[in-house]
Amino acid sequence: xxxxxxxxxxxxxxxxxxxxxxxxxxxxxxxxxxxxxxxxxxxxxxxxxxxxxxxxxxxxxxxxxxxxxxxxxxxxxxxxxxxxxxxxxxxxxxxxxxxxxxxxxxxxxxxxxxxxxxxxxxxxxxxxxxxxxxxxxxxxxxxxxxxxxxxxxxxxxxxxxxxxxxxxxxxxxxxxxxxxxxxxxxxxxxxxxxxxxxxxxxxxxxxxxxxxxxxxxxxxxxxxxxxxxxxxxxxxxxxxxxxxxxxxxxxxxxxxxxxxxxxxxxxxxxxxxxxxxxxxxxxxxxxxxxxxxxxxxxxxxxxxxxxxx
Amino acid sequence: xxxxxxxxxxxxxxxxxxxxxxxxxxxxxxxxxxxxxxxxxxxxxxxxxxxxxxxxxxxxxxxxxxxxxxxxxxxxxxxxxxxxxxxxxxxxxxxxxxxxxxxxxxxxxxxxxxxxxxxxxxxxxxxxxxxxxxxxxxxxxxxxxxxxxxxxxxxxxxxxxxxxxxxxxxxxxxxxxxxxxxxxxxxxxxxxxxxxxxxxxxxxxxxxxxxxxxxxxxxxxxxxxxxxxxxxxxxxxxxxxxxxxxxxx
Ligand SMILES: Cc1cc2nc3c(=O)[nH]c(=O)nc-3n(C[C@H](O)[C@H](O)[C@H](O)COP(=O)(O)OP(=O)(O)OC[C@H]3O[C@@H](n4cnc5c(N)ncnc54)[C@H](O)[C@@H]3O)c2cc1C
Ligand SMILES: Nc1ncnc2c1ncn2[C@@H]1O[C@H](COP(=O)(O)O)[C@@H](O)[C@H]1O
Numbered sequence: 001x002x003x004x005x006x007x008x009x010x011x012x013x014x015x016x017x018x019x020x021x022x023x024x025x026x027x028x029x030x031x032x033x034x035x036x037x038x039x040x041x042x043x044x045x046x047x048x049x050x051x052x053x054x055x056x057x058x059x060x061x062x063x064x065x066x067x068x069x070x071x072x073x074x075x076x077x078x079x080x081x082x083x084x085x086x087x088x089x090x091x092x093x094x095x096x097x098x099x100x101x102x103x104x105x106x107x108x109x110x111x112x113x114x115x116x117x118x119x120x121x122x123x124x125x126x127x128x129x130x131x132x133x134x135x136x137x138x139x140x141x142x143x144x145x146x147x148x149x150x151x152x153x154x155x156x157x158x159x160x161x162x163x164x165x166x167x168x169x170x171x172x173x174x175x176x177x178x179x180x181x182x183x184x185x186x187x188x189x190x191x192x193x194x195x196x197x198x199x200x201x202x203x204x205x206x207x208x209x210x211x212x213x214x215x216x217x218x219x220x221x222x223x224x225x226x227x228x229x230x231x232x233x234x235x236x237x238x239x240x241x242x243x244x245x246x247x248x249x250x251x252x253x254x255x256x257x258x259x260x261x262x263x264x265x266x267x268x269x270x271x272x273x274x275x276x277x278x279x280x281x282x283x284x285x286x287x288x289x290x291x292x293x294x295x296x297x298x299x300x301x302x303x304x305x306x307x308x309x
Numbered sequence: 310x311x312x313x314x315x316x317x318x319x320x321x322x323x324x325x326x327x328x329x330x331x332x333x334x335x336x337x338x339x340x341x342x343x344x345x346x347x348x349x350x351x352x353x354x355x356x357x358x359x360x361x362x363x364x365x366x367x368x369x370x371x372x373x374x375x376x377x378x379x380x381x382x383x384x385x386x387x388x389x390x391x392x393x394x395x396x397x398x399x400x401x402x403x404x405x406x407x408x409x410x411x412x413x414x415x416x417x418x419x420x421x422x423x424x425x426x427x428x429x430x431x432x433x434x435x436x437x438x439x440x441x442x443x444x445x446x447x448x449x450x451x452x453x454x455x456x457x458x459x460x461x462x463x464x465x466x467x468x469x470x471x472x473x474x475x476x477x478x479x480x481x482x483x484x485x486x487x488x489x490x491x492x493x494x495x496x497x498x499x500x501x502x503x504x505x506x507x508x509x510x511x512x513x514x515x516x517x518x519x520x521x522x523x524x525x526x527x528x529x530x531x532x533x534x535x536x537x538x539x540x541x542x543x544x545x546x547x548x549x550x551x552x553x554x555x556x557x558x
Contacts (some may be wrong), residue, residue, distance in 0.1 A: 074438075093466075098438070108432040109404055181470075253557040264322070275534070288537070
């Protein structure tokens with residue numbers, strides 16, 4: 001079996017999600033190649049070549065892939081992917097954007113967000129906001145798969161020495177163009193890979209009050225997340241949303257502050273190792289998944305917590 | 310500009326579903342069904358485009374059993390002009406839906422197709438992207454803002470790192486994210502009016518689409534249960550537990 005993993009990167013650095021995806025490829029078993037598609041992305045290819053277990057790195061360095069527009073990525077990955085039994089990408093917003101195009105162009109199904117590999121053709125994936133785990137089996141010649149990173153422990157970033165090979169792909173399809181980007185800047189760890197996550201919900205009342213959570217987070221070296229209600233109300237930006245339709249996290253410690261615990265929120269955090277809930281309503285559903293629940297007014301509990309850390 | 314909106318009938322988002330005891334599928338007996346929330350946002354966006362004079366007609370399409378005509382009627386009550394029901398009792402995978410939608414798009418010559426980013430039952434997040442690839446169209450997924458400007462579409466997208474804006478050539482496919490708009494409620498008069506709006510029924514055969522899939526469901530099971538935890542009395546006790554019992558800080 002030959003497996004193609006599409007690397008996640010920003011042309012400068014290889015993103016951690018790639019390492020979890022390689023881990024999924026290892027679980028399938030076979031020869032693993034990594035495709036780095038970008039522009040001026042030589043450093044990423046070098047990093048990918050060092051990843052443990054990777055035997056080949058393919059680099060498609062072309063202005064058409066600079067921003068990984070789905071239209072161009074779709075044709076490139078389908079083209080390159082033809083020679084493989086499996087094509088994998090992380091289930092990030094980037095992977096979710098182009099991988100279904102790859103599957104459609106290859107006329108095969110896509111298996112979304114797998115969390116476990118049963119065998120080379122059988123996989124587990126959560127459905128219904130994680131209330132059900134489905135085992136699915138594919139008889140397609142090429143399995144196109146997105147990988148939920150929390151389902152697989154990252155492989156080592158160092159230790160490999162894969163050969164790097166240039167590949168050429170289709171030119172810019174001219175269907176779409178990149179206009180701009182507003183990326184959140186933060187010195188805190190990335191939400192999806194942080195060891196500790198502190199999240200706030202509607203109970204925070206406004207964006208300014210999130211300062212309290214940032215202070216706690218900084219003492220813990222944690223990332224800060226939010227519920228949909230907090231994002232919709234404009235307290236914090238969209239990239240902080242944890243849940244079924246936001247980011248999936250599984251840190252060692254998740255602290256939910258002023259979050260009720262709707263199933264859509266739980267879908268994004270209930271695989272965390274230890275869950276703490278701070279909520280003034282003792283019947284809030286979040287307490288049903290919390291290892292440690294504190295029934296308290298967050299405006300007293302959070303500053304007190306910060307002092308004690 | 311003609312706008313096509315794809316809508317799906319799903320279990321209501323408030324329902325916590327369970328696997329059947331024999332693991333053969335999800336127990337959907339007597340559960341409340343609804344329009345997929347992301348599809349509601351898609352319908353709202355199309356209707357707003359019509360209200361702004363950008364869209365000339367809003368056509369909704371749903372594929373599935375007879376019952377999904379209810380969701381088409383809901384979309385009509387929200388302001389869509391007419392409906393198309395692709396009737397089939399077959400279990401539809403996203404690729405099959407995308408092929409059906411492609412056939413409808415070809416027939417209708419729609420300039421813009423709006424779908425939800427994700428159906429909340431299968432959590433696939435595929436159909437819009439697949440349709441775009443099959444139709445050779447550009448896509449603006451996870452949209453939080455859509456602006457039509459001449460022959461192009463400016464779409465702001467919710468991505469992991471923040472927001473990204475892309476410009477798409479029309480015709481194009483858009484999939485909705487939560488912040489795109491806040492859907493309206495259907496008024497009673499509009500619900501009554503919706504009953505008289507045209508609704509055509511077609512079959513996959515008539516559209517020339519084979520809906521078979523090579524993906525099979527082996528079994529379903531409940532996720533690992535979390536053990537119930539404890540309530541702590543104070544912030545001090547919480548910190549003590551996290552340090553000395555859980556050892557996570
Ligand atoms: C299609 C769809 C997708 C969705 N996707 C997501 C998703 O990805 N992520 C997500 O989070 N949600 C998602 N939701 C929304 C979800 O259903 C809930 O509405 C949302 O999670 C609620 O957010 P919340 O807990 O912050 O707000 P609420 O449910 O309003 O809860 C606020 C909590 O704060 C507590 N509180 C208030 N004041 C204080 C105080 N002073 N001290 C202590 N506690 C206080 C209250 O007791 C309450 O429990 C989705 C919904 C739909 C329909
Ligand atoms: N059976 C269907 N009929 C019409 N539209 C659908 C159907 N299934 C999925 N869609 C559309 O595709 C979107 C994404 O669904 P999915 O790819 O299943 O997550 C939905 O929000 C709908 O807009």
